[in-house]
Amino acid sequence: MPAHQLAPDIPANAVLSAEQSHLAQSRAALQAMREHAQSLSADAAGDWVSQQVLQSLLDQRVAALADHPDTPLFFGRLDREGGDDLPGTIYVGRRHVHDGNSRALVIDWRAPVSRAFYQASPTEPLGVVRRRRFGYHGGALTAFEDEHLDQGAELGPSKILTEEIERPRTGPMRDIVATIQPDQDEIVRSGLGHTVCVQGAPGTGKTAVGLHRAAYLLFTHRDRLARSGVMIVGPNRAFLSYISSVLPALGEVKVDQTTVADLLGASDHPEDPRVAALKGDARMAEVLERALWLHIAKPEEGLVYTRGAHRFRVADHEVREIVASLRGTTRYGPGRVAMAQRLAHQVLVRMEQRGDSPDDRVQDAVARSKPVKALVDAVWPKLTPAQVLFRLLSDSEFLARACHKSAVTAEEQAALLWAKPYRGWKSARWSAADAALLDELADLIERTPSLGHLVVDEAQDLSEMQLRALGRRCRNGSATVLGDLAQGTTPWSTTSWEAVLTHLGQDSGSVTELTLGFRVPREVLDYAARLLPSVAPGLAPPRSLRPGTGSLSVRQDAPLADTVRDLLTRDGSIGLIVPDARVGEISAELSGLPHAVLTPDSTGEEQRLLVVPATLAKGLEYDHVVVVEPADIVAAELRGLARLYVVLTRAVSSLTVLHAKPLPAQLG
Numbered sequence: 001m002p003a004h005q006l007a008p009d010i011p012a013n014a015v016l017s018a019e020q021s022h023l024a025q026s027r028a029a030l031q032a033m034r035e036h037a038q039s040l041s042a043d044a045a046g047d048w049v050s051q052q053v054l055q056s057l058l059d060q061r062v063a064a065l066a067d068h069p070d071t072p073l074f075f076g077r078l079d080r081e082g083g084d085d086l087p088g089t090i091y092v093g094r095r096h097v098h099d100g101n102s103r104a105l106v107i108d109w110r111a112p113v114s115r116a117f118y119q120a121s122p123t124e125p126l127g128v129v130r131r132r133r134f135g136y137h138g139g140a141l142t143a144f145e146d147e148h149l150d151q152g153a154e155l156g157p158s159k160i161l162t163e164e165i166e167r168p169r170t171g172p173m174r175d176i177v178a179t180i181q182p183d184q185d186e187i188v189r190s191g192l193g194h195t196v197c198v199q200g201a202p203g204t205g206k207t208a209v210g211l212h213r214a215a216y217l218l219f220t221h222r223d224r225l226a227r228s229g230v231m232i233v234g235p236n237r238a239f240l241s242y243i244s245s246v247l248p249a250l251g252e253v254k255v256d257q258t259t260v261a262d263l264l265g266a267s268d269h270p271e272d273p274r275v276a277a278l279k280g281d282a283r284m285a286e287v288l289e290r291a292l293w294l295h296i297a298k299p300e301e302g303l304v305y306t307r308g309a310h311r312f313r314v315a316d317h318e319v320r321e322i323v324a325s326l327r328g329t330t331r332y333g334p335g336r337v338a339m340a341q342r343l344a345h346q347v348l349v350r351m352e353q354r355g356d357s358p359d360d361r362v363q364d365a366v367a368r369s370k371p372v373k374a375l376v377d378a379v380w381p382k383l384t385p386a387q388v389l390f391r392l393l394s395d396s397e398f399l400a401r402a403c404h405k406s407a408v409t410a411e412e413q414a415a416l417l418w419a420k421p422y423r424g425w426k427s428a429r430w431s432a433a434d435a436a437l438l439d440e441l442a443d444l445i446e447r448t449p450s451l452g453h454l455v456v457d458e459a460q461d462l463s464e465m466q467l468r469a470l471g472r473r474c475r476n477g478s479a480t481v482l483g484d485l486a487q488g489t490t491p492w493s494t495t496s497w498e499a500v501l502t503h504l505g506q507d508s509g510s511v512t513e514l515t516l517g518f519r520v521p522r523e524v525l526d527y528a529a530r531l532l533p534s535v536a537p538g539l540a541p542p543r544s545l546r547p548g549t550g551s552l553s554v555r556q557d558a559p560l561a562d563t564v565r566d567l568l569t570r571d572g573s574i575g576l577i578v579p580d581a582r583v584g585e586i587s588a589e590l591s592g593l594p595h596a597v598l599t600p601d602s603t604g605e606e607q608r609l610l611v612v613p614a615t616l617a618k619g620l621e622y623d624h625v626v627v628v629e630p631a632d633i634v635a636a637e638l639r640g641l642a643r644l645y646v647v648l649t650r651a652v653s654s655l656t657v658l659h660a661k662p663l664p665a666q667l668g
């Protein structure tokens with residue numbers, strides 16, 4: 001008998017009914033935990049503010065203990081050899097549940113003991129004798145599947161895993177907590193101190209793994225991360241909305257999910273992609289630093305401070321010494337404060353020499369006095385990032401001085417200058433690339449606070465300057481960097497993860513790879529992979545877990561509406577991925593069919609049929625995908641072939657390619 005055995009799906013089965021009663025017992029215990037949490041009062045807290053804080057914590061606790069009838073409370077069971085002080089049998093689920101005697105009925109999937117559920121194998125059983133996976137229908141436990149790990153025999157494919165992967169996709173992304181694979185689990189459970197970069201072909205679960213790692217870290221380092229924070233950074237709001245339910249479903253509601261654009265300020269003034277690429281180059285960091293510090297003037301005059309009938313002087317050469325000693329040892333903003341304090345200190349020394357005994361308050365008053373302020377403003381002027389960047393992009397002589405000794409050539413400097421300068425920094429319109437430059441300047445002026453952990457998705461698309469901006473936000477923490485070199489569609493897309501880690505300031509991070517695809521059927525993936533030698537020559541062709549025979553259809557001159565009508569008779573979502581320029585026209589063509597158009601800010605989730613502009617499809621997936629006119633998708637952008645690779649790899653069940661023009665030669 002094979003070690004892997006699927007138990008018959010019979011409700012009367014004694015094993016099944018025993019497991020069902022464990023589920024009922026666990027649900028009742030969860031309800032008791034919730035009722036207990038609801039009965040706790042915040043009145044015990046001393047003052048009103050503490051009461052509000054405690055009440056909000058209690059409310060969060062009650063919300064976290066909610067029982068969602070459709071979400072399995074546990075999905076696995078381990079029967080262990082024992083020999084330690086942990087229970088011999090444990091149930092693995094989304095959260096801990098215990099009974100009135102503190103006996104664990106369900107153990108959180110993130111607890112160390114649950115690791116064996118994901119990692120144990122016949123060759124390395126990790127003390128597990130039997131692993132049981134549960135199948136659910138709605139909220140009801142309807143099946144189980146056993147793997148005997150103590151018999152040395154190889155395991156067959158898991159039917160429950162296969163069914164989970166094959167389940168039609170509807171609505172937002174769901175968690176994969178019941179079926180995380182061993183290589184994914186390694187990444188999910190890597191330590192908080194470690195930055196991990198994951199390269200993976202489309203559908204290998206990078207996004208899922210990143211989100212589960214965030215949930216794992218929050219569970220394992222709750223207090224530390226509650227203080228410092230965790231943030232998810234994705235490519236656009238439609239993508240964020242698609243992934244937004246995963247962390248709350250895992251009980252994690254306090255994670256910021258944002259886009260680079262929103263994080264750096266919504267600057268989206270259009271710009272020549274070549275200029276944007278230049279502004280995204282890390283060489284700009286040095287130029288900006290120089291530009292900022294060029295604003296410090298050489299002190300030509302000393303300070304005269306009058307108190308009563310007395311005048312206290314600080315000589316010009318002393319002022320120069322103060323400035324020289326501060327330069328390069330502080331950020332620009334605190335440097336101004338420090339200069340004022342040092343000047344005040346010199347005045348105090350003079351006062352003491354005269355026989356006064358001034359205290360700290362006098363020093364603060366001198367530092368805030370008019371003559372000190374005037375001198376600091378003249379020598380070390382107060383600046384905003386926008387003022388500095390405005391000057392840099394509009395004043396060729398200043399730009400040349402800032403680029404002195406940098407590797408930015410004269411030709412590049414000419415490209416950086418605005419063709420039509422704005423009247424002033426307040427009226428300047430900033431591009432997305434400018435936003436990263438402004439952020440760099442902001443950090444040179446005042447330190448950007450660091451979070452505890454950052455998850456960066458679709459990281460291959462970020463410029464070096466954007467990576468630096470994100471790196472600042474995890475400089476005292478760590479990151480999970482996710483992406484695929486073959487899906488880089490920006491003019492500055494990276495070709496090396498090591499370089500990405502360097503610009504992020506996380507050189508010691510490790511690069512790992514996920515190689516098995518869970519989304520795209522093999523037939524479709526093989527078709528899309530024909531583009532790989534052109535878009536990312538170094539990458540091995542992706543592999544798919546799902547054969548998907550008959551999932552690909554390429555049709556010339558076929559009517560779009562007929563294709564769509566045909567797909568509407570099947571289960572699951574339909575993504576009609578079209579060249580951006582044709583969204584309106586194609587939506588009009590479908591006027592008889594209920595559909596929505598995906599925009600950067602909406603998922604159009606309420607409709608099964610969605611028209612998706614090609615540039616928004618990244619990271620998303622649909623059961624059935626129709627890609628309209630590949631030649632136009634390729635022609636629309638500098639890295640159009642990579643865009644085509646992205647859109648061809650969005651399908652879970654079927655891909656239909658419709659074309660009137662010849663297909664790109666690489667697909668032939």
Ligand SMILES: Nc1ncnc2c1ncn2[C@@H]1O[C@H](COP(=O)(O)OP(=O)(O)OP(=O)(O)O)[C@@H](O)[C@H]1O
Nearest residue numbers: 176179180181202203204205206207208518519619
């Ligand atoms: N272990 C797993 N069990 C079940 N489903 C999985 C597993 N891993 C990934 N998936 C599913 O595969 C699909 C693709 O996952 P995901 O979007 O995370 O991949 P990705 O590598 O980020 O893809 P892309 O590069 O295209 O953005 C999702 O539906 C996800 O839920």
